[in-house]
Amino acid sequence: MHTISFPKMADYDVPALYLFRHVTDYKIIKPIINLNTMETGSKHSPDFVCAPFKYTLGTLINGLELGADILIQFGGGCRYGYYASLQEEILKDLGYKFKMYNLVTAGHTDIKRIYKIIKEIDPNIKLRRLIRYGIVAMKMVKYMDIIDNYIRENIGFEVVKGSFIKLKSKMLCDFSKCKGLIHLKRLYRKYKKEFRRIKIDKPKDYLKVGLIGELYTLMEENANYGLEYELARHGISITRFTNVTYLLLKKRKEVRKYLKKMKNIKYRLGADALDNIYHTEYLCKKGYDGIIHIKSSFCTPEIGAMPIINKIAKKYEVPVIFFSFDTNTSKVGVETRIEAFVDMIKMKRGM
Amino acid sequence: MKKCYLGVDIGSISTKGVVIDESNKIIASEYLWTEGNPVCAVKRLVSILKSQVESDYVLKGIGTTGSARKLIGLMLGTKAVKNEITAHAVGTTSLYPDVRTILEIGGQDSKIILLNHGIITDYAMNTLCAAGTGAFLSSQAKRIGVDINEFGSMALESNNPVKIAARCTVFAESDLIHKAQSGYEIKDIVAGLCKSIVLNYLNNVGKGKKIKGPIIFQGGVSKNKGVVKYFKEVLGEDIIVDENSHLLGALGIAIISKKYETDKIYSFDVNDIKFVTKGQECSGCTNNCEILKIYKNDTLVDTWGNRCPRGVNN
Numbered sequence: 053m054h055t056i057s058f059p060k061m062a063d064y065d066v067p068a069l070y071l072f073r074h075v076t077d078y079k080i081i082k083p084i085i086n087l088n089t090m091e092t093g094s095k096h097s098p099d100f101v102c103a104p105f106k107y108t109l110g111t112l113i114n115g116l117e118l119g120a121d122i123l124i125q126f127g128g129g130c131r132y133g134y135y136a137s138l139q140e141e142i143l144k145d146l147g148y149k150f151k152m153y154n155l156v157t158a159g160h161t162d163i164k165r166i167y168k169i170i171k172e173i174d175p176n177i178k179l180r181r182l183i184r185y186g187i188v189a190m191k192m193v194k195y196m197d198i199i200d201n202y203i204r205e206n207i208g209f210e211v212v213k214g215s216f217i218k219l220k221s222k223m224l225c226d227f228s229k230c231k232g233l234i235h236l237k238r239l240y241r242k243y244k245k246e247f248r249r250i251k252i253d254k255p256k257d258y259l260k261v262g263l264i265g266e267l268y269t270l271m272e273e274n275a276n277y278g279l280e281y282e283l284a285r286h287g288i289s290i291t292r293f294t295n296v297t298y299l300l301l302k303k304r305k306e307v308r309k310y311l312k313k314m315k316n317i318k319y320r321l322g323a324d325a326l327d328n329i330y331h332t333e334y335l336c337k338k339g340y341d342g343i344i345h346i347k348s349s350f351c352t353p354e355i356g357a358m359p360i361i362n363k364i365a366k367k368y369e370v371p372v373i374f375f376s377f378d379t380n381t382s383k384v385g386v387e388t389r390i391e392a393f394v395d396m397i398k399m400k401r402g403m
Numbered sequence: 404m405k406k407c408y409l410g411v412d413i414g415s416i417s418t419k420g421v422v423i424d425e426s427n428k429i430i431a432s433e434y435l436w437t438e439g440n441p442v443c444a445v446k447r448l449v450s451i452l453k454s455q456v457e458s459d460y461v462l463k464g465i466g467t468t469g470s471a472r473k474l475i476g477l478m479l480g481t482k483a484v485k486n487e488i489t490a491h492a493v494g495t496t497s498l499y500p501d502v503r504t505i506l507e508i509g510g511q512d513s514k515i516i517l518l519n520h521g522i523i524t525d526y527a528m529n530t531l532c533a534a535g536t537g538a539f540l541s542s543q544a545k546r547i548g549v550d551i552n553e554f555g556s557m558a559l560e561s562n563n564p565v566k567i568a569a570r571c572t573v574f575a576e577s578d579l580i581h582k583a584q585s586g587y588e589i590k591d592i593v594a595g596l597c598k599s600i601v602l603n604y605l606n607n608v609g610k611g612k613k614i615k616g617p618i619i620f621q622g623g624v625s626k627n628k629g630v631v632k633y634f635k636e637v638l639g640e641d642i643i644v645d646e647n648s649h650l651l652g653a654l655g656i657a658i659i660s661k662k663y664e665t666d667k668i669y670s671f672d673v674n675d676i677k678f679v680t681k682g683q684e685c686s687g688c689t690n691n692c693e694i695l696k697i698y699k700n701d702t703l704v705d706t707w708g709n710r711c712p713r714g715v716n717n
Contacts, residue, residue, distance in 0.1 A: 086691040087684075362611050371525060383708075384470065389528060392488035396523040 055079040056173070057115025058124040059108035062271040063196060064296055066224050071189040075181050076174045078122070081115045085274040089114050094379045096142055103275055103348035103378050104268035105135050112139065116148045122173060126156040128267070130323040130353050133157060161300060188233050190300075195240040197295040199223065202247055204292060208284040209258070211251040219246060254289075259397055262335035263292040264328040264361075265346035266354050269377050270294050276346055277383045279375070279390065283344075286394040291340070293331050294324065303327065317360075322353035332361045336368035341397040343372040371396055407460040409452065409669070410657025411445060411479070412490065412650075413437065413471035416510030416537060417623060418444040419653040420452050424460070427497050427658055431455035432650050441471035442478060442678045453671035462669040466490075466660030468652055470511070477697055477704055478678050479669070483660035487652055488516060488526050494655025495619055496521045498645060503615040506634065506642075508604060508624035510537040515608050517615075527608050535603030537623045539572050543579060543596055547589060557593045558629025564594035575599055597629035601637055616640045621648035676700060685709070 056072060058065075060083035072080045085107055093110025112123055123143075125136035136154035143150065153169050170177055199220070207216045223243045230236045261283060269275045270292065283290055298306075307320060310330040320326045328345070335343055343365060347354040358374060365372040373393050375386070405424060412419040414437060422431040433451045437444045466483035467476040468490040476484035495505050496518065505516040513536050517525040529536070544551045558564075565582045568574040575596075582592055618640055624630055625648040634642050645651065679698045684691055695707045 084689040086689055087693060088691060359611065369524075373527075385528075388470075388486045388488070391486040392523075392526060392528075395486070395489040396526065399522050400524070 053078065054122050054174075055081060055118075055120045056122045056124060057081040057083065057112060057118070057120035059083055059111045059126075060085050060272070061268060062273070063224055064193065064271075066228050067189040067192040067196070070192065070228055070230075071185050074185040074188075075177050077176070078174060079119075081118050081120050083111045084114060085111060085272070090274075090379050096146065100350055102132075102266075102350050104132065104266075104272075105139070106379055107268075107272065107275055108135070109139050109142065112143065113146075113148075116143065116150060121150045123150050123152045124173075125152060125154050127154055128156075128323060130351070132268075132323075184232075188230070188236055191233060191236055192227055192230075193300075194297050195236070196224075196227070197297040199240075199243065199247060200295065201292075202244075204280065204284075204290040206250075206252050206254065206289070207281075208287045208289055209252040209254040211253050215250050216247070219243070219250065257401070257403075259288045259341045259394075259401070259403075260339075261288050261290055261342045261344060261397070262331065262340045263290055263344050263346065264294070264331050264335075265324075265344075265375075266348055266351045267294050267299065267324055269346050269348045269351075271296075275348070276375070276377060277386045279344070279346065279386060282387060282390045283394075286390070288394065291335070293327070321356055323351075325353040325357035328354070328357050329360050329364065332364045332372070333368075336364060336370045340370060341401065342393060343370060344375065344393070345372060346375045346377065349376045349378045371400070405460050406463045407456060408464040408466070408657045408660050409449070409462055409671075410466045410468070410490075410653040410655070410660060411448065411475060412487070412653040412656060413441045413445060413467065413469040413475050414510050414623075414652075415470055415512075416541075417649070418448050418469075419650050420445075420448045421650050421653045421657055422452055422456050422460075422462075423654065423657045427654075429647065429650070429654065430457075430460070432647070432653075434649055437471075441475060445475050445478065446674050446676075449671055449673050456671070462671060463667075464657075464660035464664050465669050466656035466658075466663070468656040473707075474680070474697065478676060478699065479673065481660065481663070481669070483656065483663040485656055485659055487512075488514060488523070488528070490652045490655035490659065491621065492516050492518060492523050492655065493658050494651035494653070495621065497654065497658055498651070499617065499619060499643070502617050502619050504618045506604070506609075506618060506620045506625075507622040508536060508600070508620075508630070509622040512536060513604055513608050513622070515604075515612055515614075517612060525612060527610075527612065529608050535600045535607060539575070540596065540600060540624065540627070543576070546576075546579075547583060547592060549589065549593060554593060555597070555626070555628035555630065557590050558597045558627075559594075559632060561588070561590040561594035563591050564598050564633075565591050567592075567595045567599040575603075594629060597627065598633045598637075600624070600630055601633040605637065614638060614640075617643060619643045619645065619648075621645065621651050623649055625649070 056078050065083050069080055089110030092113050093106040097106045097109055127133040127136055140152040153173060155166050203216050210216055226239050230239055280290055310326055314330060332343060407422050407424050410421050416437060418435055418437045420433050421429050424430050431452045433448050435448060465479045465481040468485050468487050472484050491507055495502055500521055502518055507514045512529055514528040516523055541551050544554055565587050567578045620642045625644050631642055631644055677700050681696045683694050685694045693708050696703055697705045
């Protein structure tokens with residue numbers, strides 16, 4: 053009998069746990085991020101590595117402490133692609149006994165390879181069950197992303213504070229207990245209606261801000277110090293493109309389209325840099341009031357994209373600010389900058 | 404009865420306060436060190452300001468800004484709590500309506516604000532490191548044994564500033580030690596430090612920003628003549644330093660507090676308010692939020708740092 057642990061990103065541990073629970077008998081540890089995981093993570097990380105490394109390492113150590121002996125990690129299209137191997141070495145040096153599997157290498161999701169690895173993790177996994185619950189988990193991700201987009205656009209205008217968050221946690225709880233695809237679809241429809249029923253007070257000329265940047269810091273609210281809620285507190289509608297649905301399903305096609313449309317850019321610049329540049333232009337053309345770019349410190353692809361983003365935003369005269377997060381950025385700094393940013397876009401609108 | 408408004412700017416190093424009348428004229432001002440205790444500093448500040456204001460004024464508004472704005476806003480019982488960037492912009496444009504660029508270097512942070520017709524169009528703040536701020540200057544002044552107040556005039560005497568790395572405080576410091584140990588004159592080193600502040604500021608905070616005149620330089624470091632000289636030299640433009648350049652944030656928040664004016668009359672007597680902050684780690688869920696509880700006269704007035712509805716509220 054083995055125990056599995058994996059890193060946390062946003063609420064996507066819900067579909068991941070759902071999938072694991074239905075295909076294998078192994079024990080699974082729910083990943084968490086809190087002050088302690090961050091501390092242990094950065095203690096054992098190289099100094100100049102980006103924050104997602106520290107967060108995921110902290111979560112994995114927490115899993116190992118709770119008895120995990122199988123770790124699952126995912127690689128990205130930047131240097132995050134090497135993180136699984138590096139973390140494996142660090143954890144082995146710390147004396148833990150475990151096996152580590154990297155499901156996604158260099159940003160490529162190769163289904164055959166993933167199946168092979170999953171078979172290696174637990175030979176008893178049945179392909180039929182894997183496909184069946186894999187589809188449910190993917191659908192769950194998609195529904196979560198659609199609902200999240202709706203929340204992001206409207207949470208700033210809720211009449212009763214906290215009603216969106218409350219309903220969302222109820223929804224995730226129900227999702228994790230769903231019986232199958234049909235049940236999930238029914239739940240989704242039910243919650244979609246309920247979300248639309250939440251009273252919002254949205255003025256006609258509300259402020260719109262677009263969020264772009266590095267994926268982990270964008271999605272994991274612990275890593276960006278609740279920046280989205282901070283913006284919502286000021287009554288702002290938020291648009292964000294990056295989520296798991298986009299990264300897994302849409303990105304490959306979209307990037308080709310971006311390359312065709314952006315005449316000045318000939319190659320992809322690594323990770324999500326090209327996407328962010330394209331989205332900057334899109335947001336500017338759509339008349340957004342401001343753009344916020346988030347990254348963890350030392351994120352190389354985004355550093356390459358920043359001057360281009362700056363230039364495009366200058367051309368359309370849309371204000372843009374850049375946030376760099378590491379493990380020790382205090383929340384106060386974020387609050388101050390957001391507040392000033394909101395004051396600025398309000399002043400510009402003459403509000 | 405004449406109306407007056409109090410603006411308090413509580414920075415990491417110094418606490419600034421002004422009292423203005425209805426036409427935004429400063430009728431009282433004070434500048435003192437925070438010394439790591441904002442509550443105590445504000446108590447001293449307000450009682451000094453009280454002695455400067457004539458007794459026929461009534462206090463109709465209070466505003467707070469700076470890094471301790473939230474805490475002091477609670478203590479003084481006001482809703483006019485705003486960030487430093489807006490406060491500085493409002494304060495500066497009230498004196499110089501056509502300003503285009505505000506350079507601000509304070510104790511722990513530095514910022515640049517670009518304006519067009521009195522409207523903020525862009526701003527930036529230093530993010531990760533304290534290089535090129537007042538704290539760096541004062542710690543290096545201590546290292547070479549120069550009083551920080553004489554720093555500026557000493558830098559002006561030098562014609563040959565030494566080169567000091569402008570990227571990062573750690574590099575700057577080892578450069579500085581090296582230069583000092585190889586026998587450079589103190590005034591040249593001081594001048595080099597002032598120049599490195601300017602270069603660091605322009606490389607970090609001012610990166611990619613179009614700096615247009617009129618330029619106003621403010622914050623504590625603007626009192627340093629050496630830094631002003633090198634800003635002029637590097638930018639090739641005239642730099643305006645107001646005589647109240649260290650007070651403009653406080654002035655701005657005092658002006659902003661007018662918007663929040665109600666029938667309420669505030670009091671200058673804050674000395675007997677008992678104000679305590681207690682930290683606690685919440686164990687309600689796996690987030691383990693660090694929760695701050697603020698007590699005013701032994702009653703709980705606010706809790707901060709909570710990220711979920713379950714937090715410790717009692």
